[in-house]
Amino acid sequence: MSNPNPQPSFAARGAVDLSALQRPQSPPPGEPGGAPAAGGYVLDLTDENFPQVVQDSATYPVVVLLWIPTDQANSELGTLLGRLADEYAGRFLLGRVDAQAHPQIAAAFRVEGVPTVVAVLQGQPLPLFAGAASEEQVRAVLDQVLAAAEQNGVTGRAPVQGAGSAGATEAGAPEAEPEPELPPLHQEAYDAIETGDYEAAVAAYEKALRQDPKDAMASAGLAQVRLLLRTRDVDLQAVRTAAADAPSDLDAQLAVADTDMLGGKVQDAFDRLLELLPAADADAKERLRVRLVEYFEMVGATDPRVVKARQKLALYLY
Structure with a gap:
């Protein structure tokens, strides 16, 4: 490598x-x-x-x-x-x-x-x-x-480890509880992500949502895979430079917000897009709304950062 x-x-x-x-x-x-x-x-x-x-x-x-x-x-x-x-x-x-x-x-x-x-x-x-x-x-x-x-093509996800066992159970230590099986379409999406086939993962999650529009896990998974797709070939430094050079360029700001989410900088991503809303036109507001809702799906509705961001989003939209 x-x-x-x-x-x-x-x-x-x-x-x-x-x-x-x-x-x-x-x-x-x-x-x-x-x-x-x-x-x-x-x-x-x-x-x-x-x-x-x-x-x-x-x-x-x-x-x-x-x-x-x-x-x-x-x-x-x-x-x-x-x-x-x-x-x-x-x-x-x-x-x-x-x-x-x-x-x-x-x-x-x-x-x-x-x-x-x-x-x-x-x-x-x-x-x-x-x-x-x-x-x-x-x-x-x-x-x-x-x-x-x-x-370098190392894009898989680490598995969850058994609490305290760390994959190498010592003598006398309790075995970790096996993870519950995923629904078939969720497993199909997960397997596709493991191989880097994000398009197939999107298709699987979309099918799951057609079968059950209230499937929160599928909604979150779909948002995550779409994020992976958007950031798959990005140059992180180039994205940040473009956003700094053009603070009013919506595409540039959406791209850098994606890299923030990808790196776990959730609050930075929320704040960046929320700050654009007051001056945005109707089309831009809708694009910002859709992207923020995707982020909310990934983080979870009960997360305090999401609760506050949703309040600000509603304030700016209505």
Whole structure:
């Protein structure tokens, strides 16, 4: 593969030297005050499951956090990354490596200090950053990783992990509950997404909605796949430059709002389009309304950001 080299724009800081590991300062993951337990789109890596995760990086991006879970600064970064992994909903898998418990994995990444974050795409490690980082900085790096993944054809979705089991159930640990089967058309759409056939996924979701117009899962899935279709071949930098150069160009602003949604910047996407509504003509307002409603479908009607945005949308439209 070509080297995407995301090149984060901030310096490493706050890393703990592995040669001088300090005493625990934070509870273990899953306990009050500690980072969340594995599960969702977070996987605790071990010597046993690490090779499979590297192999899976040919299908979907993997972001690896090498850390000391009981160190306070490490725990804070682990909490942030775990929350973002769930927010990005499978666009990448977060793999966490306890550098003390699994020194061979840490050595494979040539890690000298923790926390260190590395992406793995198609089996190739891409160093991202070490030490502390703000949420804004971490989001920017994740967006670069996802853009690089798309350019290299790594567009699959990570599966949901069993809570606490992390795909490698330890002796005595309970097995994760199997995921419920999807309705046939939903499964058809999901399978099409896995292979990158977004047109087929759209067709499957549209058929599901013809059968049941109140199918909320199909509505959300259709909105997500349409977003993937619109952003499949975009140049992220070119889109942002075009939007900055032409703030009144509706197409440019819709395109950059799509990239915001794709990168998990939900509030930015909402605000960008809502700000255009007061000065928009009737046709532009309708286009903005349709796009915002699609975003609302993706995020969910009960999300506080959606509730507030819907109120503003109604105010501007009526």
